[in-house]
Amino acid sequence: MVRLNLLxxxxxxxxxxxxxxxxxxxxxxxxxxxxxxxxxxxxxVEYGQLQLEASTWAKHTRVERIASQxxxxxxxxxxxxxxxxxxxxxxxxxx
Amino acid sequence: xxxATSPVLELKLPVWRSRxxxxxxxCGFAVLAGRAVYLQGLHNDFLQAKGESxxxxxxxxxxxxxxxxxxxxxxxxxxxxxxxxxxxxxxVRLEQPQLxxxxxxxxxxxxxxxxxxxxxxxxxVFIKRQIPPQVADRVAELRIPxxxxxxxxxxxxxxxEVMAHVLGFTGAEDAGQEGVELAFQHHLAGxxxxxxxxxxxxxxxxxxxxxxxxxxxxxxxxLALDAKIQSLAxxxxxAAVDQHRAKAGSIVVLDILSGEVLAxxxxxxxxxxxxxxxxxxxxxxxxxxxxFEPGSTLKPFTIAVALESxxxxxxxxxxxxxxxxxxxxxxIRDAHAGGLLTVEQIIQKSSNVGAAKIALSLPAESMWNLxxxxxxxxxxxxxFPGEAxxxxxxxxxxxxxxxxxxxxxxxxxxxxxxxxxxxxxxARDGEMIPLSLMRGGAPRTPQVVISxxxxxxxxxxxxxxVQPGGTAPRAQIMGYRIAGKTGTAHKQENGSYAANKxxxxxxxxxxxxxxxxxxxxxxxxxxxxxxYGGAVAAPVFARVMEGALRLTGVPPDAPMNxxxxxxxxxxxxxxx
Numbered sequence: 001m002v003r004l005n006l007l008x009x010x011x012x013x014x015x016x017x018x019x020x021x022x023x024x025x026x027x028x029x030x031x032x033x034x035x036x037x038x039x040x041x042x043x044x045v046e047y048g049q050l051q052l053e054a055s056t057w058a059k060h061t062r063v064e065r066i067a068s069q070x071x072x073x074x075x076x077x078x079x080x081x082x083x084x085x086x087x088x089x090x091x092x093x094x095x
Numbered sequence: 096x097x098x099a100t101s102p103v104l105e106l107k108l109p110v111w112r113s114r115x116x117x118x119x120x121x122c123g124f125a126v127l128a129g130r131a132v133y134l135q136g137l138h139n140d141f142l143q144a145k146g147e148s149x150x151x152x153x154x155x156x157x158x159x160x161x162x163x164x165x166x167x168x169x170x171x172x173x174x175x176x177x178x179x180x181x182x183x184x185x186x187v188r189l190e191q192p193q194l195x196x197x198x199x200x201x202x203x204x205x206x207x208x209x210x211x212x213x214x215x216x217x218x219x220v221f222i223k224r225q226i227p228p229q230v231a232d233r234v235a236e237l238r239i240p241x242x243x244x245x246x247x248x249x250x251x252x253x254x255x256e257v258m259a260h261v262l263g264f265t266g267a268e269d270a271g272q273e274g275v276e277l278a279f280q281h282h283l284a285g286x287x288x289x290x291x292x293x294x295x296x297x298x299x300x301x302x303x304x305x306x307x308x309x310x311x312x313x314x315x316x317x318l319a320l321d322a323k324i325q326s327l328a329x330x331x332x333x334a335a336v337d338q339h340r341a342k343a344g345s346i347v348v349l350d351i352l353s354g355e356v357l358a359x360x361x362x363x364x365x366x367x368x369x370x371x372x373x374x375x376x377x378x379x380x381x382x383x384x385x386x387f388e389p390g391s392t393l394k395p396f397t398i399a400v401a402l403e404s405x406x407x408x409x410x411x412x413x414x415x416x417x418x419x420x421x422x423x424x425x426x427i428r429d430a431h432a433g434g435l436l437t438v439e440q441i442i443q444k445s446s447n448v449g450a451a452k453i454a455l456s457l458p459a460e461s462m463w464n465l466x467x468x469x470x471x472x473x474x475x476x477x478x479f480p481g482e483a484x485x486x487x488x489x490x491x492x493x494x495x496x497x498x499x500x501x502x503x504x505x506x507x508x509x510x511x512x513x514x515x516x517x518x519x520x521x522a523r524d525g526e527m528i529p530l531s532l533m534r535g536g537a538p539r540t541p542q543v544v545i546s547x548x549x550x551x552x553x554x555x556x557x558x559x560x561v562q563p564g565g566t567a568p569r570a571q572i573m574g575y576r577i578a579g580k581t582g583t584a585h586k587q588e589n590g591s592y593a594a595n596k597x598x599x600x601x602x603x604x605x606x607x608x609x610x611x612x613x614x615x616x617x618x619x620x621x622x623x624x625x626x627y628g629g630a631v632a633a634p635v636f637a638r639v640m641e642g643a644l645r646l647t648g649v650p651p652d653a654p655m656n657x658x659x660x661x662x663x664x665x666x667x668x669x670x671x
Contacts, residue, residue: 027301034300048162051170055253058169060326075642077573083650 158285161313178231186241285313319355339621390584393504454502463490515615522610574651579603581628601632
């Protein structure tokens with residue numbers, strides 16, 4: 001009887017220690033996932049800022065100003081545009 | 096000596112003493128048990144709350160407002176976090192060197208900061224709002240006591256004034272106040288949430304107890320708008336408004352195959368990123384909220400009613416000599432007497448007398464019916480705040496003179512968006528398709544309004560109007576067949592027509608062989624000499640249409656012949 005009790009006590013202690021360790025591990029992992037989620041949010045914010053920056057740089061008025069003033073470009077006249085009909089496109093792709 | 100024979104046991108003590116002692120001890124235990132029951136059972140909630148407040152925290156989860164993009168995914172509006180610096184004046188300890196550094200970081204004069212902090216009697220004062228997070232981090236590094244930071248969102252509009260009227264803007268608390276921001280507030284707005292967590296002594300979150308309210312991120316919105324066409328339309332409109340010293344102007348570009356709004360711009364405008372000193376005139380989205388008397392741009396609808404009724408064919412002739420028509424006390428005049436004109440020529444030369452005579456031969460009800468079914472008198476229901484209905488009175492109260500003037504667009508008011516939409520009936524072979532601001536979405540069912548044959552005939556007349564001999568040769572584009580109509584109307588002021596204030600407009604579509612885009616241009620009070628729609632609004636139409644057709648990849652449907660313009664002084668003047 002005493003022996004059985006001792007065995008159960010040992011088992012109980014082991015279980016209790018196991019619980020403590022796994023709880024600790026769970027918390028550590030949770031801290032990690034929290035950090036990663038925070039990083040994801042940060043990246044999302046940064047993505048928004050970069051998108052904002054990109055569309056500010058690519059603003060059409062700015063592109064047009066640089067193209068016409070700095071690069072001396074202009075849009076071609078209609079008579080300098082050769083349009084390729086769809087049929088020829090398909091034939092070109094087949095070659 | 097063993098225990099049993101100890102002399103102490105021989106002592107005879109009174110029985111009550113042991114009984115009393117047992118009772119006292121029992122009472123002691125009873126008190127302890129009672130206390131235990133009280134703490135564990137009855138007072139449990141309070142203690143648990145106290146305990147949890149030692150480690151548990153409720154944290155707010157902020158939600159971002161959705162982005163707005165154009166049809167190609169280009170970002171038109173985006174929210175990004177910023178910080179606000181605030182202080183509790185009584186707690187601030189700020190020495191001179193730190194003040195100087197803070198002032199440099201915030202780009203504020205040191206005296207200004209000093210003044211705000213020294214404000215007594217307040218326990219909360221903003222030092223500076225909406226600063227970039229990087230700057231805020233460096234401010235935090237100064238570790239100034241009494242100085243705190245708040246996280247806020249700020250909405251940026253990279254398109255600036257070009258998109259201002261379509262997008263609108265958000266006010267405090269990230270709530271939409273104008274335009275799409277207001278119209279789609281529920282779609283865009285996020286719902287902040289909160290959750291209960293356990294923190295350890297380092298402040299790290301170690302366990303999620305429960306989510307009280309899940310945060311809901313705002314959904315992104317993809318508009319039908321094409322940023323390139325919008326930008327082109329805006330710049331051409333601005334150039335025209337400046338050149339003609341006009342008071343205002345608007346432009347609408349519609350894709351009539353899908354009913355999508357590709358561009359929508361109004362002047363004067365504002366910069367949504369910096370909204371200090373805004374006037375009501377700048378805020379008005381004129382293309383949608385303002386109505387005007389369209390003038391001759393309405394003639395094609397009168398002609399369509401006549402053709403539809405079978406009373407006239409495009410070759411029927413109408414006597415417009417001597418160039419004026421008197422009904423009651425009012426007289427309708429043409430710019431130049433045309434004599435005997437065919438129905439086609441009435442559109443081409445924009446004869447008021449001709450249109451009025453045709454209208455008078457028609458039942459008022461049939462005209463009214465067409466006006467209703469092409470959308471005049473009812474808001475287009477795009478979702479914009481303050482969409483104008485326009486004004487079309489019931490045909491039952493029309494007098495003959497009113498029916499005659501309505502034939503050429505007076506005594507009726509429409510918004511530019513309605514006018515552009517109405518022209519899709521000619522561009523779409525007699526069908527009307529509901530308009531949409533959003534890209535894609537459920538397929539919309541078109542509604543047949545007039546027969547395809549009538550639509551084709553009117554379209555042909557509209558083509559004549561932009562050719563040499565018509566009122567708008569300047570609307571032509573090399574390589575494409577254009578159909579369209581000019582409008583020039585006196586402005587109404589205080590109930591009568593102002594002699595020298597005009598609204599010039601042009602509505603047209605291309606390519607005429609298989610229409611794809613409708614563009615409507617309106618210039619309000621051009622005051623630099625020219626005021627005819629063909630001279631003021633048509634060139635804007637041509638330049639925007641040319642670019643828009645190229646950007647949407649519509650193949651040319653006409654040979655690349657140079658555009659023919661009539662010689663100076665030979666232009667056909669439209670009747671006003």
